[in-house]
Amino acid sequence: xxxxxxxxxxxxxxxxxxxxxxxxxxxxxxxxxxxxxxxxxxxxxxxxxxxxxxxxxxxxxxxxxxxxxxxxxxxxxxxxxxxxxxxxxxxxxxxxxxxxxxxxxxxxxxxxxxxxxxxxxxxxxxxxxxxxxxxxxxxxxxxxxxxxxxxxxxxxxxxxxxxxxxxxxxxxxxxxxxxxxxxxxxxxxxxxxxxxxxxxxxxxxxxxxxxxxxxxxxxxxxxxxxxxxxxxxxxxxxxxxxxxxxxxxxxxxxxxxxxxxxxxxxxxxxxxxxxxxxxxxxxxxxxxxxxxxxxxxxxxxxxxxxxxxxxxxxxxxxxxxxxxxxxxxxxxxxxxxxxxxxxxxxxxxxxxxxxxxxxxxxxxxxxxxxxxxxxxxxxxxxxxxxxxxxxxxxx
Ligand code: GDD
Numbered sequence: 001x002x003x004x005x006x007x008x009x010x011x012x013x014x015x016x017x018x019x020x021x022x023x024x025x026x027x028x029x030x031x032x033x034x035x036x037x038x039x040x041x042x043x044x045x046x047x048x049x050x051x052x053x054x055x056x057x058x059x060x061x062x063x064x065x066x067x068x069x070x071x072x073x074x075x076x077x078x079x080x081x082x083x084x085x086x087x088x089x090x091x092x093x094x095x096x097x098x099x100x101x102x103x104x105x106x107x108x109x110x111x112x113x114x115x116x117x118x119x120x121x122x123x124x125x126x127x128x129x130x131x132x133x134x135x136x137x138x139x140x141x142x143x144x145x146x147x148x149x150x151x152x153x154x155x156x157x158x159x160x161x162x163x164x165x166x167x168x169x170x171x172x173x174x175x176x177x178x179x180x181x182x183x184x185x186x187x188x189x190x191x192x193x194x195x196x197x198x199x200x201x202x203x204x205x206x207x208x209x210x211x212x213x214x215x216x217x218x219x220x221x222x223x224x225x226x227x228x229x230x231x232x233x234x235x236x237x238x239x240x241x242x243x244x245x246x247x248x249x250x251x252x253x254x255x256x257x258x259x260x261x262x263x264x265x266x267x268x269x270x271x272x273x274x275x276x277x278x279x280x281x282x283x284x285x286x287x288x289x290x291x292x293x294x295x296x297x298x299x300x301x302x303x304x305x306x307x308x309x310x311x312x313x314x315x316x317x318x319x320x321x322x323x324x325x326x327x328x329x330x331x332x333x334x335x336x337x338x339x340x341x342x343x344x345x346x347x348x349x350x351x352x353x354x355x356x357x358x359x360x361x362x363x364x365x366x367x368x369x370x371x372x373x374x375x376x377x378x379x380x381x382x383x384x385x386x387x388x389x390x391x392x393x394x395x
Contacts, residue, residue: 001050002028003190003306005043010246012236013287014300016197020205020248022307023190026183045190051081053189057256058083058165060156062149063173065090065097066315071173072104075116077181078171084116084393085159086173087152092120105393116393117159121145121152125390129383135375137368146367150273154369157262161372162381162388167192169202169256172314180310188256191304199261200302201277203249206312224322225251227354228275228329231347235279235333238343239288249305250275251329261301262372264293269367272328276368278303279332289337327356331363 002024010017028044059082063071078084086105090097102118109116119126127144130136138154140146145155153170160168169188171181184204191202209222228250237243249255251274257265264284268276284291285301333339334347351357389395 017303050189055081057167058160062152066173073178077178086118089121117391133375133380174315176313187306195302197299203252204254205307208311275329276332
């Protein structure tokens with residue numbers, strides 16, 4: 001593919017956050033001459049490089065009662081060499097949707113001889129392995145894994161670790177375009193190929209997110225992303241003393257993390273998970289608060305934001321859901337030790353303006369799952385590996 005070279009990087013302590021890079025062309029051919037690195041601000045990432053990273057990557061699909069047709073499309077878009085890990089919280093009673101997902105996955109894997117794992121979030125064996133490894137943060141009062149997309153992501157990344165993968169990417173199950181999924185994963189690979197550090201993250205910015213309102217309108221920014229990005233930028237600006245607009249992917253559900261970085265990040269519940277990843281990176285490696293991770297400070301953390309060619313079309317879940325997402329995202333900023341009094345006040349005013357909280361109220365702190373590194377990963381991996389065959393889509 002051809003992609004814009006990283007042009008400008010905002011440095012915040014050891015964090016190198018790159019401005020958005022646009023995909024210029026999805027394919028760069030085998031014959032075309034490689035332009036001198038960075039010529040015209042565009043670089044070529046060849047197929048071999050993309051395949052190299054895809055082979056080391058697991059793609060986690062969190063799913064909860066989505067249309068089966070969409071799920072099938074998503075799987076069909078994931079590059080063949082990636083390990084697919086589906087973490088489902090779909091209903092089992094009445095209609096066993098989890099079983100239907102397993103059947104669909106099994107069929108595609110059979111047709112295409114590919115590997116995939118599928119696990120139910122509420123499988124007691126997963127909860128037992130987590131408890132054995134001392135990772136109770138992910139467990140609810142009933143002793144099973146909590147509800148929510150965040151818990152699914154953490155289980156997925158732990159399974160990716162157990163499968164020996166070095167990178168883990170996330171894609172939602174409710175995407176209408178398999179071709180967009182293919183592009184997201186190729187962009188993850190492209191991002192990792194540009195990283196200088198072992199600690200890296202790639203976040204996807206959609207080219208457009210079409211809306212149906214008196215015709216098809218190719219909208220670029222949603223209300224949630226505009227607000228989240230603004231306050232994440234304000235958080236950085238308040239610390240570096242210069243206004244920045246570098247953050248454009250605060251809510252990026254589609255993103256990927258090197259396993260080394262994924263293991264040392266805490267994860268916030270529900271839809272706060274993506275903004276919290278950035279907030280935690282700023283807190284831990286921004287050079288303002290103390291950190292124990294000397295190795296990471298030395299290598300730095302590379303964050304890439306890649307803008308796709310494909311538009312993004314997914315299931316819409318209503319206005320209340322959007323308010324929930326704004327509240328979650330702004331809570332991560334409000335409760336960060338990096339957030340000063342002035343910014344806290346600005347966040348509160350925004351939440352009141354959006355009719356999400358009332359005057360005088362505060363956002364509640366979010367449930368944060370400690371970084372996976374805090375658990376005995378070896379114990380978890382050993383326990384989960386014993387059961388691995390049970391999770392294989394191809395039995
Ligand atoms: N396993 C599991 N468990 N999956 C879940 C759960 C759960 O409890 N809740 C939701 N999911 C799955 C959905 O089935 C879907 O595949 C994905 O997680 C995203 O959930 P949605 O509810 O569809 O989120 P959204 O489309 O509103 O928001 C998405 O995009 C945002 C960026 O605009 C999410 O990815 C957000 O995290 C993201 O910020």
